[in-house]
Amino acid sequence: MIVEDALSGFRRLGLAHLPTPLEPLQRLSAHLGGPRLWVKRDDCTGLGLGGNKLRKLDYVLREAIDQGADTLVSGGVVQSNSQRQVAAAAAKLGLACHLAVYHGRLAPSTVEYEATGNALLNRLFGAVLHDVPWNGDRNGAITALADGLRARGHRPYIVPYGVSNPLGAVAYASTLLEIAHQSEALGFLPAAVVHCSGSGGTQAGLVAARRCLPHTRIVGIDIDAEPGRVRADVLAYAEAAAAQLGQPFDPADVEVVAGHAGPAYGVPHQATIEAIRLGAALEGLVLDPVYSGKGLAGLIALVRSGRWTSGQDVVFIHTGGAPALFAYRHLFD
Numbered sequence: 001m002i003v004e005d006a007l008s009g010f011r012r013l014g015l016a017h018l019p020t021p022l023e024p025l026q027r028l029s030a031h032l033g034g035p036r037l038w039v040k041r042d043d044c045t046g047l048g049l050g051g052n053k054l055r056k057l058d059y060v061l062r063e064a065i066d067q068g069a070d071t072l073v074s075g076g077v078v079q080s081n082s083q084r085q086v087a088a089a090a091a092k093l094g095l096a097c098h099l100a101v102y103h104g105r106l107a108p109s110t111v112e113y114e115a116t117g118n119a120l121l122n123r124l125f126g127a128v129l130h131d132v133p134w135n136g137d138r139n140g141a142i143t144a145l146a147d148g149l150r151a152r153g154h155r156p157y158i159v160p161y162g163v164s165n166p167l168g169a170v171a172y173a174s175t176l177l178e179i180a181h182q183s184e185a186l187g188f189l190p191a192a193v194v195h196c197s198g199s200g201g202t203q204a205g206l207v208a209a210r211r212c213l214p215h216t217r218i219v220g221i222d223i224d225a226e227p228g229r230v231r232a233d234v235l236a237y238a239e240a241a242a243a244q245l246g247q248p249f250d251p252a253d254v255e256v257v258a259g260h261a262g263p264a265y266g267v268p269h270q271a272t273i274e275a276i277r278l279g280a281a282l283e284g285l286v287l288d289p290v291y292s293g294k295g296l297a298g299l300i301a302l303v304r305s306g307r308w309t310s311g312q313d314v315v316f317i318h319t320g321g322a323p324a325l326f327a328y329r330h331l332f333d
C-alpha cells in the first residue's frame with residue numbers, strides 16, 4: 001500500500017496547522033558552502049506555539065476523545081516542549097491536564113529555567129503540575145498519576161513521554177509525505193532529511209514512511225547523549241509503526257548520529273550555541289539549546305565534513321522548541 005493511502009486510514013483531530021511550509025535556507029547554504037539546505041517548518045504547527053509533538057498529538061488525541069477521556073496525563077522536564085503542547089491541546093479540547101514535572105535531570109537550574117518559557121505556558125494553559133524527582137524512568141510517574149486520578153473517578157488518557165509510541169510515530173509519517181509532495185513541487189529530490197532525535201517517535205515515523213522518498217536518507221541527530229538508547233527506541237517504534245501502516249521496515253534505515261549532543265541532555269555545547277546564532281542571524285530562525293539547536297549543530301558538522309556535494313539538497317526539520325530558548329538566556333549574554 002502507498003504511504004498516503006495507509007495514513008488516510010488514521011483520523012486526526014485537526015489541531016495542527018498542516019502541511020507546514022518547506023522553505024529554502026539560501027543564506028545558511030551560502031555561508032556553509034555545501035549542499036542546498038531547506039527547512040521543514042514543523043515549529044509552525046500552530047497551537048500553543050507549536051512544534052513536532054502537536055503533529056503526533058493530532059492523531060494520538062483522537063484516540064483519547066474516542067475513549068471518552070476527561071483528563072490528559074503526561075510528563076517531562078520543567079522546560080519540556082512536549083508537555084507544553086499536551087497542555088495547550090487539553091485547553092483547546094476542554095480536557096483537564098495533569099503533568100508529572102521531573103526535577104533533577106538537569107542541574108543546576110536557574111530562576112529563568114524554573115519560571116519562564118514552557119513552564120510559564122504550562123501554567124497559562126491551566127495544567128495541574130505535580131513535581132516529582134527524576135529517577136530515569138520516563139513513564140513511571142505519569143502512569144502513577146493516571147492511576148491515582150482513575151481511582152478518584154476520572155477518565156485519564158496517558159500521553160507517553162515525548163508523545164512517543166507507535167501511534168505517535170504513525171502520525172509523524174505524515175511529515176515525510178508532506179516533504180515528498182513539497183519537494184517534488186519545488187523541483188528537487190532530497191538526498192537526506194536531518195532532524196534531532198530524543199524519545200524516538202519523530203525519527204520512527206520518518207523511517208516508517210521511507211517508501212514515499214526511497215532515495216532519501218533519514219538522519220537523526222542524537223540530542224540526549226544516549227545514541228544507543230535513542231537508536232533502540234527508534235527501531236522499536238519504527239517497526240511497530242511500519243506494521244500499522246503496512247510498510248516494509250529495514251533496520252538499516254535507522255541512522256542515529258552521535259557526537260553532537262554536548263555533555264548531556266539539556267546541556268548545550270559551543271557548537272549548539274553557534275548553530276542557534278547562525279540560524280537566527282542568517283535565516284531569522286528561532287532554535288533552542290536542547291533540541292533543534294543541537295540538531296542544526298549536527299547538520300552543520302555533517303556539511304562541514306563533506307557528507308553531501310553542492311549539487312545535492314538536504315532538508316532540516318525544525319521540530320520547534322523556541323519557548324525554551326528564553327529559559328537559557330544566560331548562554332547568550
Ligand SMILES: Cc1ncc(COP(=O)(O)O)c(C=O)c1O
Pocket residue numbers: 051052080081082162164196197198199200201202203291292319320321
Ligand atoms: C523541539 C523538539 N524537537 C525534537 C524533539 C525530539 O523528538 P522525539 O522525542 O520524537 O525524538 C523534541 C522532543 O521533546 C522536541 O521537544
